[in-house]
Amino acid sequence: MNQKQLLVINPGSTSTKIAIYQEEKVLYEETLRHTAEELAAFATIFEQFDFRRKMIEAAIEKAGLRLEDLDAVVGRGGLLKPITSGTYRVNDAMLKDLKVGVLGQHASNLGGVLAYEIAEPMGKPSFIVDPVVVDEMEPLARYTGLPGVERRSIFHALNQKAIARLAAKQLNHPYEAVNLVVVHLGGGITIGAHTEGRVVDVTNGLDGEGPMTPERSGALPAREVMKLALTTDTEELKKQISGRGGLVAHLDTNDVREVIKRIDEGDQKAEETLQAMAYQVAKSVGAMATVLEGKVDGIVITGGIAYNDRFVSWIENRTKFIAPIFVFPGEDECKALADGALRVLHHMEEAKSYE
Numbered sequence: 450m451n452q453k454q455l456l457v458i459n460p461g462s463t464s465t466k467i468a469i470y471q472e473e474k475v476l477y478e479e480t481l482r483h484t485a486e487e488l489a490a491f492a493t494i495f496e497q498f499d500f501r502r503k504m505i506e507a508a509i510e511k512a513g514l515r516l517e518d519l520d521a522v523v524g525r526g527g528l529l530k531p532i533t534s535g536t537y538r539v540n541d542a543m544l545k546d547l548k549v550g551v552l553g554q555h556a557s558n559l560g561g562v563l564a565y566e567i568a569e570p571m572g573k574p575s576f577i578v579d580p581v582v583v584d585e586m587e588p589l590a591r592y593t594g595l596p597g598v599e600r601r602s603i604f605h606a607l608n609q610k611a612i613a614r615l616a617a618k619q620l621n622h623p624y625e626a627v628n629l630v631v632v633h634l635g636g637g638i639t640i641g642a643h644t645e646g647r648v649v650d651v652t653n654g655l656d657g658e659g660p661m662t663p664e665r666s667g668a669l670p671a672r673e674v675m676k677l678a679l680t681t682d683t684e685e686l687k688k689q690i691s692g693r694g695g696l697v698a699h700l701d702t703n704d705v706r707e708v709i710k711r712i713d714e715g716d717q718k719a720e721e722t723l724q725a726m727a728y729q730v731a732k733s734v735g736a737m738a739t740v741l742e743g744k745v746d747g748i749v750i751t752g753g754i755a756y757n758d759r760f761v762s763w764i765e766n767r768t769k770f771i772a773p774i775f776v777f778p779g780e781d782e783c784k785a786l787a788d789g790a791l792r793v794l795h796h797m798e799e800a801k802s803y804e
Contacts, residue, residue, distance in 0.1 A: 452471055452472055453471070453791060453794045453795070454469065454470070454471050454519050454520050455469065455470045455519065455520060455787050455791070456516070456519050456521075456567065457523050457524075457783045457786045458505065458522065458523070458524040458525065458560055458563050458567075459524070459525045459783055459786065460524075460525060460556045460559045460560050460563065461556055461557075463482065463483050463485070463488070464480050464481060464483060465481045465501050466480050467479055467480075467505055467508065467509070468783045468787070469509070470783075470787040470791075472791065473784075473787070473788075473791075476514070477514055479508055479512075481501075481504050483500075493554065494550070494555065494558055494559065495548055495550075495554075495558070495562075497559065498559060498563065501559060501563060502563055502566065502567065505563065516567065516571065517571060519568070519571070519573055520573065521568065521573055521574045521575065521576060521790050521794060522563075522565075522573065522574075522575045522576075523536075523564055523577065523578060523790040524561045524562070524563055524565075524575070524576075524577055525560035525561075525577065525578075525580070525607070525782065525786060526557065526561060526578065526582075526607075527547050527555055527557040527558030527559070527561060527577075527580060527581075528550060528551070528553045528558060528580075529543065529547065529551060529552065529803065530546060530551055530552065531582050531583075531584035531601075532580070532584065532801075533584070533647075534583045534585060534606065534646075534647070535578075535579070535789075535798070535800075536576050536578045536579075536789040536792060536793045536798065536800055536801065537577050537578075537800065537801045537802070538575070538793075539561045539564055539565040539575040539577060540803055542803050542804055543561055543577070543803040544561070544565060546803075547561050547562050557580070560577060561575070576790045576800065577786075578607060578785065578788075578789030579610050579611075579785070580606065580607070581603055581604065581605065581606055581607075582602070582603060583606035583610075583648065584601075584602035585648050585649060586600070586602045586648070586649060587649045587650065601653050602651055602653065603653050603655045604639035604641060604653065605633040605635070605639050605654075606648070607782055608752070608781075609631045609639070609641050609643075609648065609651075610624075611784070611785035612749055612751040612777050612780075613629050613643050615777060616629055616777070617629070619775060624646055625645055625646035627643070627747070628642075628741045628744050628745050628746050629643040629644075629746060629747050629748070629749050630642060630643070630734050630741070630745055630747075630748045630771075631643055631648075631749045631751065632733075632734060632749065632751065632752075632764070633752045634730070634751070634752035634760075635662075635663075635752040635753050635754065635780070636662060636665075636703060637654040637655070637662055637664070637665060638652075638654055638659060638660055638667075638730060638752075638754075639651055639653075639654040639659065640652050640660075640730065640733040640737055641737065642737040642738075642740040642741050650737060652733055657669065657690050657691070659729070659733050660726060660729030660730045660732070660733055661694065661696075661725070661729055662694075662695045662696075662726070663695050663696045663697065663704070664692055665690065665694045665695050666689065666691070666695060666698070667729060669690075696708060696722065699718075699722045700722055705754050705757055706757070709723070709757065709759060709760075724763055726760075727760055727764050727767075728763070731763075731764050731767035731768050734764070734767075734768045738772075743771075745771050745772035746772060746773075747772050748768055748769075748771060748772050748774045748775070749774075749775045749777065750764065750774065750775070750776045750777070751776075751777045751778070751779070752778075753778075753779060753780065755776055755779065756778040761776055
């Protein structure tokens with residue numbers, strides 16, 4: 450088998466993670482940090498393109514590697530129009546939507562653009578894999594009690610899909626043949642119902658659904674939010690819901706490790722607040738189990754907070770009656786991106802076209 454070599458680009462708000470894979474082997478990886486002062490020079494996300502591209506190319510050259518040896522470049526997908534899961538070849542329609550921010554501006558929008566601009570001059574393909582806008586929800590899942598207000602699918606699609614495949618492998622079945630409830634525990638928390646290789650329902654962690662998180666409020670009583678809206682500046686309320694909600698609002702920290710430290714020092718408020726977050730996660734797991742009609746092959750817990758055994762145990766105690774629990778701490782988005790591109794390069798699946 451011809452050994453494929455890939456450059457993976459994962460832009461975040463203050464860093465750009467890059468890696469070069471030869472098949473599944475990591476030849477090189479680095480996190481390029483961007484200071485607030487450096488980024489302040491750019492009025493928009495897209496204006497950072499040349500700055501980040503030059504840093505990537507300089508880092509690869511310094512590592513003694515050559516772009517010419519690559520078979521493809523794959524970037525993290527951004528806020529595109531809703532699409533089904535899979536690996537997409539970067540095309541003109543995608544570049545246009547990433548640049549204008551069709552669903553908003555985010556650093557991940559640069560992933561596909563950087564991949565294309567590095568690969569295209571060399572005549573190599575560029576891809577994105579499972580962006581946050583993957584939408585496979587069933588019609589019933591989209592309903593709310595107000596016509597014109599529809600639930601949206603925005604979640605940690607890349608990591609949820611990659612970890613679901615690992616869990617399916619442990620169950621000795623293809624991903625497309627298992628029913629899983631997948632829990633991503635990070636600064637944002639999303640819980641998805643996976644069946645037949647699709648995420649048919651999922652909590653939208655961006656719009657205020659599901660459990661509270663280290664930084665987000667989660668679902669709130671609508672009437673109480675209306676009262677807040679009458680006395681609170683709109684932008685300030687947005688920050689309270691996403692960015693300064695959850696643990697930050699209650700405990701003035703978004704670090705679960707810090708909260709655990711406080712608990713060990715006897716802080717009862719810290720313990721009750723963190724247990725409340727686990728309680729809300731468990732409720733969402735139960736809700737997704739009903740979406741799958743109780744036919745759940747496994748509950749899969751992943752993300753950075755999954756390293757915390759105590760927090761995970763609180764979820765397990767409330768949900769283990771549903772199905773076996775699999776814990777995969779952390780997330781490896783670069784590997785998930787590489788795996789998606791490799792499936793296409795080795796003709797295990799077809800690259801999809803964004804329209």
